Amino acid sequence: MKNKRQFFRKEKESRKEEIEIESIVWGGKGIGRIKGKVYFVQRSVPGDRLLIKIVKEKKDYGEGEIEKIIFPSKERVSPVCKDFRNCGGCQLQMMNYRAQGEAKEKMAKEILRRWTNSAKFNKLISMENPFEYRHSGDFHCRFSNGKILCGFYEKESHKIVDFENCHLFSKEFNQKLKKIKRFLESCQIDFVNSFNLSCGENEKEFVASFYVKDEKIEAEQFLKLKDEANLNGLVVNGISGKKILKDGECFLSYSLKRKEDVIERDIKFKIDAESFSQSNFEMNSKLVEEVMRFANLSSYENVLELFSGIGNFTMSLALKCKEVVAVEKSDTAVEDSKFNSTLNSIYNIRHLKGDVKEQTEKLISASAKFDCVLLDPPRSGAFEIIEKIASFNPKRIVYVSCNLPTLERDLRKFGENGFVPQEFSFFDLFPQTYGIESVVLLRNENEKN
Ligand SMILES: C[S@@+](CC[C@H](N)C(=O)[O-])C[C@H]1O[C@@H](n2cnc3c(N)ncnc32)[C@H](O)[C@@H]1O
Numbered sequence: 001m002k003n004k005r006q007f008f009r010k011e012k013e014s015r016k017e018e019i020e021i022e023s024i025v026w027g028g029k030g031i032g033r034i035k036g037k038v039y040f041v042q043r044s045v046p047g048d049r050l051l052i053k054i055v056k057e058k059k060d061y062g063e064g065e066i067e068k069i070i071f072p073s074k075e076r077v078s079p080v081c082k083d084f085r086n087c088g089g090c091q092l093q094m095m096n097y098r099a100q101g102e103a104k105e106k107m108a109k110e111i112l113r114r115w116t117n118s119a120k121f122n123k124l125i126s127m128e129n130p131f132e133y134r135h136s137g138d139f140h141c142r143f144s145n146g147k148i149l150c151g152f153y154e155k156e157s158h159k160i161v162d163f164e165n166c167h168l169f170s171k172e173f174n175q176k177l178k179k180i181k182r183f184l185e186s187c188q189i190d191f192v193n194s195f196n197l198s199c200g201e202n203e204k205e206f207v208a209s210f211y212v213k214d215e216k217i218e219a220e221q222f223l224k225l226k227d228e229a230n231l232n233g234l235v236v237n238g239i240s241g242k243k244i245l246k247d248g249e250c251f252l253s254y255s256l257k258r259k260e261d262v263i264e265r266d267i268k269f270k271i272d273a274e275s276f277s278q279s280n281f282e283m284n285s286k287l288v289e290e291v292m293r294f295a296n297l298s299s300y301e302n303v304l305e306l307f308s309g310i311g312n313f314t315m316s317l318a319l320k321c322k323e324v325v326a327v328e329k330s331d332t333a334v335e336d337s338k339f340n341s342t343l344n345s346i347y348n349i350r351h352l353k354g355d356v357k358e359q360t361e362k363l364i365s366a367s368a369k370f371d372c373v374l375l376d377p378p379r380s381g382a383f384e385i386i387e388k389i390a391s392f393n394p395k396r397i398v399y400v401s402c403n404l405p406t407l408e409r410d411l412r413k414f415g416e417n418g419f420v421p422q423e424f425s426f427f428d429l430f431p432q433t434y435g436i437e438s439v440v441l442l443r444n445e446n447e448k449n
Helices: 006-012 097-115 171-185 221-226 281-295 315-316 330-341 357-366 383-389 405-417
Strands: 016-024 028-033 037-041 049-057 061-071 136-144 147-152 192-199 206-212 233-238 243-249 251-256 268-273 302-306 325-329 349-353 374-375 398-402 417-427 437-442
Touching: 016 037, 016 061, 016 097, 061 243, 061 374, 097 398, 097 405, 097 417, 171 192, 171 206, 171 221, 171 315, 192 383, 221 233, 221 243, 251 281, 268 315, 268 330, 281 315, 281 398, 281 437, 302 315, 302 357, 302 383, 315 325, 315 330, 325 330, 325 357, 330 349, 330 398, 357 383, 383 405, 398 405, 405 417, 405 437
Parallel strands: 037 061, 206 233, 302 325, 302 374, 325 349, 374 398
Antiparallel strands: 016 028, 016 049, 028 037, 049 061, 136 147, 136 192, 192 206, 233 243, 251 268, 398 437, 417 437
């Protein structure tokens, strides 16, 4: 028999309520209010009238699961992917693409407006085809009864969704993925934890990087896999980080096209598959153009670029200014950036390999001066180096971010240091997901004119 506590818990868990969804928040859940209290609901669309089962009840907020769609939002559509219900790869496939854009724009404004009353917000730049845009993906692997499970994790869990076909990748990419899965299964290679598959802009090169639990692998097996899946290059790493095998052409290539006023000429990139690269090349071109518009460089100006990676922005910046000092900690990315500068005959880049904090401290000690600072940090943001950036007293700062909450936190700190947002632009680099890429131009309040 249930005790009193269990009975009340069960009652509370199965409580059902009606709710109207107002907007989408960071993470992709919809929110609405019940008696003034906020509830989060996965896979809900602004405008939906829902019956939800309350699954979490906290003092300030709650969470619900959809029991029934009483009245669907006019923006609701059937998801293209049959695995959408479970897979954590996408969050917004149940909304039409225009509504996804509107919801993301609204979310960005709500998060960023808090510190930026006077800034201009530009409209989100969307994609023409919001599917098959990704050139890189990380896939988890596990064996169950001799069968391989391979794919993204389920939402908020470590269960693998073993999809047949992911609509975020091209048909050719999916075929390669299938070949790798089939090979791992037929050879019962059950010690691969995860792998990354990446391809270049024209899908001419495919490179796979495996992360294995057992570091005593048979190289022969992986070399056979490279041939059977027709991969250009293959890397095998131990999960401890030890490099076990690197074979073939482990490079990917893409390009930026000349764009009058902002990108001086066509730029080619060749990058190591192990370096960070933007996974949506089509939108990346637009992103670089906007960064260049915000940077608005003159030929006599000096630029500091932090988190410069393989030189994605560096090359365009260097073509427009006197010198770029590019700071990046990854060995392969710095090598790629140097290679790309030679490939494009660009010689006014000074590469500093190392942590941004240490490198900016050294630059401060050397009394370096910069007219413009560009930063493109990972998701964790750049909180620790904001005072250091401010101490260069640049005329302009351009901040590229893939994470709205850390961007919001960092903008507050920039504000305390005299740099205020002047203009925001947004790019849909990750359609069907809640992700949004932001570019912000910050003005130096101490600068005259
Ligand atoms: C979001 S990526 C941007 C790269 C480049 N801007 C691009 O568009 O391809 C962030 C980069 O910062 C580098 N990084 C991360 N933490 C760093 C740190 N503490 N110091 C220096 N570089 C860092 C990563 O290796 C990565 O290349």
